[in-house]
């Protein structure tokens with residue numbers, strides 16, 4: 001397996017560093033799953049077609065959490081690009097479980113794939129919706145020749161999906177549909193979420 005030069009940019013000082021918390025698993029003979037504790041807005045793979053996944057809402061015009069951080073780091077052009085994504089219903093650019101792609105603008109990653117996870121307490125079938133969000137993000141990435149993709153813990157913040165269940169869905173969906181990417185990354189913001197993801201990955205894709 002050819003190793004990538006995945007790294008994290010530090011936009012304030014301009015230097016780069018490798019993440020300290022990192023584990024790797026093989027998804028297939030040519031594909032790696034990496035789990036890291038980092039800020040997804042700083043993730044990129046130097047010289048390759050890369051995308052970060054934005055846990056957005058159906059309006060797709062920004063919000064709090066990772067969505068807010070991604071919009072701030074990308075600059076106002078990202079919102080302009082999102083406005084241009086056609087509404088499928090009034091106020092809905094990306095229905096729950098679907099995905100849309102834009103450029104990354106000022107982000108270090110070249111593309112942003114916007115997806116909408118389920119609001120855990122309101123969704124009729126949160127498992128199916130969360131699986132669709134991961135699967136459709138991978139599908140949109142593939143259609144756009146993305147080779148390296150980084151996911152946050154979709155729905156695990158404001159949308160309050162239970163962590164262990166979300167991790168199981170995230171990792172099993174990536175195992176099922178992510179085997180032809182060069183690398184699929186989970187870039188997780190806290191020790192707690194990182195630990196849950198590593199434990200589930202050991203169960204689901206560990207040797």
Ligand code: AR6
Pocket residue numbers: 038039040041055056057062063064065066067068069117152153154155156157158159160187188189190193
């Ligand atoms: N890098 C990586 N992960 C992050 C970052 C970051 N910079 N910032 C937060 N997280 P959330 P959701 C983690 O709430 O639950 C927004 O308002 C965070 O710790 O961002 O899908 C949208 O507009 C959590 O584990 O997304 C929607 O309205 C995970 O990212 C709504 O929130 C997801 O938390 C979407 O809610």
